Amino acid sequence: MADEPENRKRALRAELRERRRIRTAPERERAQTGITQHLVQLASDLDVGFIAAYLSTPDEPGTRDFLRWAAERGIRILLPISREDGLLDWAPYDGEDEEQDILGMPTPTSELLGPIAINGVDLILVPAACVAKDGMRLGWGRGYFDKTLGSMEGCPPVYAVIYDDELVDEVPAERHDMPVDGVVTPAGIVSFAAA
Numbered sequence: 340m341a342d343e344p345e346n347r348k349r350a351l352r353a354e355l356r357e358r359r360r361i362r363t364a365p366e367r368e369r370a371q372t373g374i375t376q377h378l379v380q381l382a383s384d385l386d387v388g389f390i391a392a393y394l395s396t397p398d399e400p401g402t403r404d405f406l407r408w409a410a411e412r413g414i415r416i417l418l419p420i421s422r423e424d425g426l427l428d429w430a431p432y433d434g435e436d437e438e439q440d441i442l443g444m445p446t447p448t449s450e451l452l453g454p455i456a457i458n459g460v461d462l463i464l465v466p467a468a469c470v471a472k473d474g475m476r477l478g479w480g481r482g483y484f485d486k487t488l489g490s491m492e493g494c495p496p497v498y499a500v501i502y503d504d505e506l507v508d509e510v511p512a513e514r515h516d517m518p519v520d521g522v523v524t525p526a527g528i529v530s531f532a533a534a
């Protein structure tokens with residue numbers, strides 16, 4: 340049925356993907372400055388030494404300036420590589436060559452580590468299409484992060500990196516959806532109260 344969460348999610352993703360696609364260059368540049376500033380602030384506040392993040396695509400709020408800053412400070416970084424079986428492999432950020440995974444997402448060419456490599460990180464930065472103020476997150480629809488977060492023991496803080504207008508009142512939710520602890524946007528950091 341049209342109003343089932345799965346269908347509402349699909350429609351919402353299409354709308355949000357289009358909204359990202361048409362953002363202007365000046366808007367993206369302005370947003371970039373704030374995103375980097377607030378990612379630096381979050382990593383500093385949490386005093387992280389080891390994080391999981393991702394290499395942004397051109398339409399996503401950019402993570403690379405922050406990753407460069409973090410690596411320079413000796414923060415160890417893992418980046419995801421999509422697998423056919425729905426799990427994520429991880430590879431250390433090395434600031435060097437990039438290639439694409441099976442879904443066309445940018446990935447490093449460094450050493451390939453398995454899904455459990457993420458255990459032990461101090462902070463997880465995740466992509467999202469949008470996030471609700473109760474922490475529910477809408478991803479890009481393959482369940483990679485729901486599965487990863489759902490399988491972790493003692494999950495560290497999880498923050499989604501989104502544009503300001505992607506923090507919304509409500510997102511369609513299903514049982515398997517994993518909430519995030521907060522969001523980082525061009526305007527700031529929003530941490531949700533623990534449920």
Ligand SMILES: Nc1nc2c(c(=O)[nH]1)N(C=O)[C@@H](CNc1ccc(C(=O)N[C@@H](CCC(=O)O)C(=O)O)cc1)CN2
Binds near residue numbers: 349419421480
């Ligand atoms: N930069 C980056 N890397 C990432 C992700 C991401 O969102 N951003 N991922 C985050 O998970 C994983 C890859 N996941 C992906 C999930 C879906 C699609 C995709 O093309 N989805 C369809 C929509 C499907 C639907 O609406 O049901 C599409 O966009 O056309 C691509 C990658 C791992 N790496």
Ligand SMILES: Nc1ncnc2c1ncn2[C@@H]1O[C@H](COP(=O)(O)OP(=O)(O)OP(=O)(O)O)[C@@H](O)[C@H]1O
Binds near residue numbers: 513
């Ligand atoms: N923990 C899980 N175990 C098994 N399947 C799952 C799990 N989480 C999600 N899935 C499956 O993955 C698919 C996509 O789920 P959903 O639409 O919630 O993805 P999403 O939140 O947009 O993606 P992501 O988690 O990658 O950001 C669905 O078919 C769902 O049943």
